[in-house]
Amino acid sequence: MSTTTRRPVEPLDLAGIDDLLSPDELAVRASVRQLCDERIDPYVADWFERGSIDDVRGLAKELGSLGVLGMHLEGYGCAGMSATEYGLACLELEATDSGIRSLVSVQGSLAMFAIWRWGSEQHKQEWLPRMAAGEAIGCFGLTEPDAGSDPGSMRTRARRDGSDWVLDGRKMWITNGTVADVAVVWAQTDEGVRGFVVPTTTTGFSAPEIKHKQSLRASVTSELVLDGVRLPGDAVLPEVVGLRGPLSCLNEARYGIVWGALGAARSCLEAALDYAGERVQFGRPISAFQLTQQKLVDMNLEYTKGLLLALHLGRRKDAGALRPEQVSLGKLNNVREALEICRTARTVLGANGISLEYPVIRHMNNLESVLTYEGTVEMHTLVVGQAMTGHPAFR
Structure with a gap:
């Protein structure tokens, strides 16, 4: 034995x-x-x-x-x-x-x-x-009011004026914008899309905060306004021209989301498990009922699968072998499943699920934004679809 x-x-x-x-x-x-x-x-x-x-x-x-x-x-x-x-x-x-x-x-x-x-x-x-060190805060200006999933249609423009660059345009839904010390702003130029390092004290730059959000409320979200922003010639990012510059950055952020969404899911799963063990109905904790256990198990199963996928992608990234399509696969799956976990957890908590005394409704609302930013479900579906079939279906 x-x-x-x-x-x-x-x-x-x-x-x-x-x-x-x-x-x-x-x-x-x-x-x-x-x-x-x-x-x-x-x-x-x-x-x-x-x-x-x-x-x-x-x-x-x-x-x-x-x-x-x-x-x-x-x-x-x-x-x-x-x-x-x-x-x-x-x-x-x-x-x-x-x-x-x-x-x-x-x-x-x-x-x-x-x-x-x-x-x-x-x-x-x-x-x-x-x-x-956190002594300077940065933001990233790509999305525009009329250019989200199609960044190639951005209207922000940078033109040469002697040895300087002059930027005009608007960016929207920019995290950290109002508190940022520096903005990386992407703009159309005669050479193609270029990135610019813009100190936020530059004349003509402003970043009004976006109010009335019901998601990501514990986050600074801003509009960037560029009204004749004059920059020296060396403000341009010298090592890249075209959309591969901003898209490479988005791929880095999407990788973090593959993991991050699971944190929201785990928090809601933990809250649901604790609540179900304490909430007594019909003389028993609701965790003793079959339907509640099914919800808890299904949530845990999807969380576990998502975590294994994130870990696998992390190991691939550490080995220098991670492909953008694989990041899309992870973002598509993990955010979608995390949102479903949060919604299911809300049903376990019943009416208490909508109270901020518990984390569930907050995570659920937040994930509605995470589902959209750094690539919508539709865009990541088409990225994975192209990888599978060889046919781009974006238009």
Whole structure:
């Protein structure tokens, strides 16, 4: 007879996925979770309800001190951690709130990555160390009021005027815009789409905050207005021309979403499991009823499958083998399933599911935005469809 003592089952890790993580990966996850537990979780429901984060700059500095801003980039004060460690950080941040993960994603995977990958050495030296420390906040201006899934139709224009560039246009739904110190803005030029590093103190630049959101309320969302913004010639990102520049950045952010959405799902699954164990009806906790157990099991099953997919994609990214179509596969599946998990969790909590005393309705509302940004369900479906069939069906 075996004398081996089995560990108790972990309800939120029935498949034992933690056994696939290294000690360093577990340590990164624990550090991010501790920061969220102490610094954000006690306040985030109130931030969501008020539609305002208290001291966003102070929070950015704390995240920078932890090393999660641009954490998967090398040099210039960045932590140089693995893609899998970055993914685990995104999961924990979004288990707190999608808006917090968005702050980190836009800072590191969009604004910082654009400068790190496509910027000049001067751009990198000027901005990346401060952004990694959270001392400077960045935003990423691509989406426009009339150009979302089709960025090639953007109307923002950059024209040469002597040795300078002059930018005119509008960008919409820009995370961090109102509080940003620097914006990476993409514009049409005579040469094709180019990226520009725009200090937000530049004359003609403004970033009014977008109000009346019912999703991502614990996040700063802005419009960018560029009205004759004059920049020196070296403000342009020198290493890329065309849409492959912004699309490469979006691919980085989408990878973080593959993990992040699962954080929202886990938070709702955990809330539903705890609530079902405490809520007594007909003389029994509702977790003892078959229909409730079916909901809990189905939620856990989809969460587990999504986590295995995210981990697989993380390992591929660390090996330099991750393809954009694979990121689309992960984003498409994990956000869609995470949203369904949140909706199912809401039914377990009944009327309490709509109260901000529980995280469920907040995560559910947030994921409605995550479902759309960094590529809609339709766009990622067509990316995967083209990979399968060889036929582009975007038009």
